[in-house]
Amino acid sequence: MINQYIANKRSEDCADENWRPKYHFTAPTGWMNDPNGLIYFKGWYHLFYQYNPKHCDWASMHWGHAVSKDMVHWKDMPIALKPDKEYDNDPEGGCFSGCAVEKDGVLYIFYTASMSREGRLCQTQCLVTSKDGVHFEKYAGNPLISGRPVDALEPFRDPKVFAAAGKWYMVLGGSVKSRNPEGDGRVFLYESENLYEWDYKGAILESKGKLGTMMECPDLFELEGKWILTCSPMNHPEYNKALYCVGNMDFENGQYTIEKIGNLDVGFDYYAPQSFQDEHGNRVMIAWQNGWLWMPWCEDFGPTGTEGWRGTLSVPRVVSLNGENEVCLYPVSELASLEAETKQYCNYAVAAQKQYLYPGDGKSYRMELWIDVEKLRSRYLEIGILGEGDKAMVVAVDLVQKVVSLDKGQGDLFGRGRMNCPIEVRNGKLKLLLLVDCSTVEIYIDEGRYCITSNVYPEKKQTECWIRTPYKDAVIDKLKISSMTGFCE
DSSP states (O other), X not given: OGXXXXXXXXXXXXXXXXXXXXXXXXXXXXXXXXXXXXXXXXXXXXEEEEEESSSSSOOSBEEEEXXXXXXXXXXXXXXXXXXXXXXXXXXXXXXXXXXXXXXXXXXXXXXXXXXXXXTEEEEEEEEXXXXXXXXXXXXXXXXXXXXXXXXXXXEEEEEEEEEETTEEEEEEEEEEOOSSTTOEEEEEEEEESSSSSOEEEEEEEEOTTSSOSEEEEXXXXXXXXXXXXXXXXXXXXXXXXXXXXXXXXXXXXXXXXXXXXXXXXXXXXXXXXXXXXXXTXXXXXXXXXXXXXXXXXXXSSOGXXXXXXXXXXXXXXEEEEOTTSOEEEEEOGGGGXXXXXXXXEEEEEXXXXXXXXXXXXXXXXXXXXXXXXXXXXXXXXXXXXXXXTTEEEEEEEETTTTEEEEEOTXXXXXXXXXXEEEOOOBTTEEEEEEEEESSEEEEEETTTTEEEEEEOOOOTTOOEEEEEOSSSOEEEEEEEEEEEOOTTO
16 A cells, blocks of 8 residues: 555655755755654555645644655655644644654544634644554544643643553643743643543643743653653753653653653754654654754754755664663664665774765765774874865864863854863773765764764765874774665665
8 A cells, every 4th residue: 555655756856955864854845843742554664754845934734645665765745734624724823843653554644723713722633543644533532632721831741642550641741830931831631531521630740941942843652661751842941952851750640750860962953753663662752953043052943945945854763772761862773774885994093184085076985983081192083074175074073071062163164163071080981983875964972872973064065084193093993884775765
């Protein structure tokens, strides 16, 4: 059934584009933001996403749709949801973010219908079903949840549904009145026996002025005996855009107890992450790789609209807990299927002069470094990516300051900035993984204990990749670099 609806012609259509990534998902045309409805259903991975097919600006949200057999080779499908009902048909609203679950062989999709009525925001929670993952029918009884909790403000959205303790549960993002006129963030919990009738259980996460004014795109899932709660807070005082909590969930009383709070990704561009289980039972997460204009470092959405598209998704990442109850993210193993030419070096000597590496076309590649800190005599290492002459994005490892940073200042003409990630070095060893893909950089430190993700916009001739240590010298235990093919090649 699905094969006859696949409409993928990416290789020819994207050949002349400079910034479109090869192995990070982008919509075929138009605007894209949050990933939605991630699920493995009847032998296929389904990726839905917030979509404006008409132009490259946010407006009138649809749900775009793609499918894959392995989470890395994606095929475009027809648009899944359109804002065509009285409760969601609005040029400044539409079919907002949501999720998907399977019950008795049927796909249940939940989304927020967003409308503006008499100048006020109206957001309700609605249901769509599908028996084949191709044809979608909006429930005649929509909206399922038409009213907010008593103390909640108008933003009330992004349902994430899951099964636990013999029932169905839904988390929703929102805000309540506070001294701050923009509100105080909340994650609300609802309970259901049948996916149609929902009872409010209370707020399981409260900002109390410390975590942000609005909790977008919440998620709640069990991992290694702990319950992980994630969301994207608006106006977090420390700019945490992808917050996670590790703790315990009491579903009977609707109470969540926090043991640890952290940041899934400290980079400029990692927002609205959503998780799902793959066919092997692994917890996998995908996020929108961009930011909103209310973020202080976000001046615009970048220049890709000149190529007819805007918005990128991160590669799928496996979610795990380490021994310190920290949430770690690392690319799925299936990504290796896109590796082409590979070069590997042992005891690689680095000096002050730039030493050039040649990863295929210099735009899309994967680089891994295994570092023994004792062999990095300078205590400082620089990796230049997407460079040309004096231009480059620079990844710096500073073992004196204990920081890994991404500096776009000398290589990105459209969005300057430097992001620092404080790190700890364990057992004198440090591992780095860099995913470079035309206009995106993902950095993973120590198997994803720390992550830095950012969009970058180099000029077309910026294809150089180099490594150096400006002071003394260094030896890298192992360096592996692989060029990457595209997901539709």
